[in-house]
Amino acid sequence: MGVGIGSISKELMLACRQLGQVVSQTLAALVASTVVNPDTGGFWVERTLDEGEARAVVESAASQLVQNEEPSIACLRLQAAYEAAFADHEQTTERAKGDAKVAEDSTVSHIANFTATFNEDFDRLTALYKMIYRLLLLKCTGPEVASKVPTDPTVEREVAAALESVFPRVGLRSFVALTGPEKIAQLQELAGIVLGIRLFNQHQGKGGAGLPPAEQPSDRLEALALLELVQKEAEEVGDVCQAYADVIVAVGKYSKREGTWNTLPSEAELERARSDLLYNRQYLCYLLNLQEDLAGGIDRLGHDEKQLGEELTDLDALVGGRVSVPKEQVYPRFDALARGYQSAWREKQALRVRTKLHSVLSDLRKQYHPELPQSAKELLERVAQDRDKFLADEEDLDEHTDLETRSVDGTFGVVRLTVENCPDFLQLPLDFQGFCIHTLVTQSRLLVPGNPAIGVMKYLGRHCVFANERACLDFFAEPDKYFAGVREVCYQHPELIHLLRLHEDFPRSSLQGIVKVLASSPVVMQADAGTETPLHFEESKIDKNYEWNEWRLRTEALHMADIRKKTTSATQTALSHLKRESETQVYLPKEVATNTNVERGTNPPRWSKYYVGLRGEPQKMQVAEIKLDFDVPSESRK
Numbered sequence: 001m002g003v004g005i006g007s008i009s010k011e012l013m014l015a016c017r018q019l020g021q022v023v024s025q026t027l028a029a030l031v032a033s034t035v036v037n038p039d040t041g042g043f044w045v046e047r048t049l050d051e052g053e054a055r056a057v058v059e060s061a062a063s064q065l066v067q068n069e070e071p072s073i074a075c076l077r078l079q080a081a082y083e084a085a086f087a088d089h090e091q092t093t094e095r096a097k098g099d100a101k102v103a104e105d106s107t108v109s110h111i112a113n114f115t116a117t118f119n120e121d122f123d124r125l126t127a128l129y130k131m132i133y134r135l136l137l138l139k140c141t142g143p144e145v146a147s148k149v150p151t152d153p154t155v156e157r158e159v160a161a162a163l164e165s166v167f168p169r170v171g172l173r174s175f176v177a178l179t180g181p182e183k184i185a186q187l188q189e190l191a192g193i194v195l196g197i198r199l200f201n202q203h204q205g206k207g208g209a210g211l212p213p214a215e216q217p218s219d220r221l222e223a224l225a226l227l228e229l230v231q232k233e234a235e236e237v238g239d240v241c242q243a244y245a246d247v248i249v250a251v252g253k254y255s256k257r258e259g260t261w262n263t264l265p266s267e268a269e270l271e272r273a274r275s276d277l278l279y280n281r282q283y284l285c286y287l288l289n290l291q292e293d294l295a296g297g298i299d300r301l302g303h304d305e306k307q308l309g310e311e312l313t314d315l316d317a318l319v320g321g322r323v324s325v326p327k328e329q330v331y332p333r334f335d336a337l338a339r340g341y342q343s344a345w346r347e348k349q350a351l352r353v354r355t356k357l358h359s360v361l362s363d364l365r366k367q368y369h370p371e372l373p374q375s376a377k378e379l380l381e382r383v384a385q386d387r388d389k390f391l392a393d394e395e396d397l398d399e400h401t402d403l404e405t406r407s408v409d410g411t412f413g414v415v416r417l418t419v420e421n422c423p424d425f426l427q428l429p430l431d432f433q434g435f436c437i438h439t440l441v442t443q444s445r446l447l448v449p450g451n452p453a454i455g456v457m458k459y460l461g462r463h464c465v466f467a468n469e470r471a472c473l474d475f476f477a478e479p480d481k482y483f484a485g486v487r488e489v490c491y492q493h494p495e496l497i498h499l500l501r502l503h504e505d506f507p508r509s510s511l512q513g514i515v516k517v518l519a520s521s522p523v524v525m526q527a528d529a530g531t532e533t534p535l536h537f538e539e540s541k542i543d544k545n546y547e548w549n550e551w552r553l554r555t556e557a558l559h560m561a562d563i564r565k566k567t568t569s570a571t572q573t574a575l576s577h578l579k580r581e582s583e584t585q586v587y588l589p590k591e592v593a594t595n596t597n598v599e600r601g602t603n604p605p606r607w608s609k610y611y612v613g614l615r616g617e618p619q620k621m622q623v624a625e626i627k628l629d630f631d632v633p634s635e636s637r638k
Helices: 005-018 025-033 052-063 071-112 122-139 155-166 169-176 180-203 219-254 269-321 328-366 376-386 397-407 437-442 469-477 479-492 495-499 511-520 550-564
Strands: 413-418 457-458 463-465 606-612 622-628
Touching: 005 025, 005 622, 025 052, 025 071, 052 469, 071 122, 071 180, 071 269, 071 328, 071 495, 122 155, 122 169, 155 180, 155 269, 155 397, 180 328, 180 413, 219 328, 219 376, 269 328, 269 376, 269 550, 413 437, 437 469, 437 479, 457 469, 469 479, 469 606, 479 495
Parallel strands: none
Antiparallel strands: 413 457, 457 463, 606 622
């Protein structure tokens, strides 16, 4: 089993991190998939790799990624960052839509499959009405379906009031009698009407809690400002690309002239100019895509906002201050209002995504901004003086006639399509992004746009345009040579694969395929991490009654089982605490005391016995009794 691009990109990211270079997973996978095998001349990933070959790919790709100032690496970084950002936004949107669809489908399925067993099934009909209310909370609390039911009491009250007004509980029995598809259609219409009612209430300032404002011209103004900025930047980058192309062509023209030209760029500067031209072409393609998306989005947003304003105006005129309005007239208006609001919101979200993509391009432009060398600028000044003499097309009229003749018979396998012989000429999809593959192959990857006015050459299902008639004649003679030459140039400069949209020719090195693979199976990065743990853990939940002894637990269980068989009886006694409380009130006797001047007392005499003859000489024991009278004064006792 071979090593996949996910594992290779992971190892490459770790290798670059050790070298002090942080790269994204998409860039690592793109560079690894475009490493050339010196033995075959193709990419390593075109066949299954073992561990040794994968290690060689990682080492070669790491050495390329460290070179930040190389135009080819900068172009690959531009492609990887932009496409990854676009894919992230798409995945986030799809994930949110998927979660919302799961919540909606489960509720709709439960409602559509509901059947009542008998006419008086009040509880089941109540549950059905609650499910319909839940569905409206998912679909009518915002411009998009929510994945969770909101808990805002104000929103809940508004949705409940609109539901009761449009679809009262009395209509449940007729709703239950419908088929499943009819129920789903009714629910969709009900959701649109309820959302339209909330939008109209928001317009009148009487509700619409939680809904983004329907009329918010600031978003459109910001998009217009961004479109103007992108158009200006596209014009500047287009002029830069033209300057690079003029310099490359002029070097070839001036180098063939007699004499010397001291300010011609060196071969190294010329080679770098060709690579920088590819970078600027790719940057210009992204700007033109953003410009087209912004222009279309702004037009659609303006149309939706205009339609939204007209619907609100018509509803103001229709409803006004009336207490009741025929539902046949107002309900379609509410539904149309909701659809226009949702369409405008989607366009606003798309414009916000384009704003983020433009910020990605701006950040990348700050990191790498190539400029022409001074010698090239001086050459451009000379070219401006005699452009007609050195840069004009030198094709003969006879060759033009030959082109017309060859394109008609089609004996060379190439068909020339023009406005005269192709009714769908303006809708033809141009391959290679409309660039001339003749100059790309013959002039060392010089990338210039083709001229559709000469005609579109169809060969092997591909539509190609060329810069001049001479290039068309050469392609007529050997079309396979130029297709093979494009493939060889892409092996040497892999940034052309995405720039020319050659994803089908290089499926394993396609940036779109790499993004899909990484999105479906993201690589989990590992990193060294540490954490501190306490010496003695303090348990927050301690069971004081925990018993580990199994026999004691068994004894306790038997005791509890025995208690369950006992009966409890009670008897009322005089000392029982269940006896009724009784209280009495008594008068305590008064305290009586007398006070005299004489204090007297008596102290009886005390008799003490003493035993004589217990120790000493043997003699008879005698008992002597002594009377002690403490009342007699001490002087008289003496």
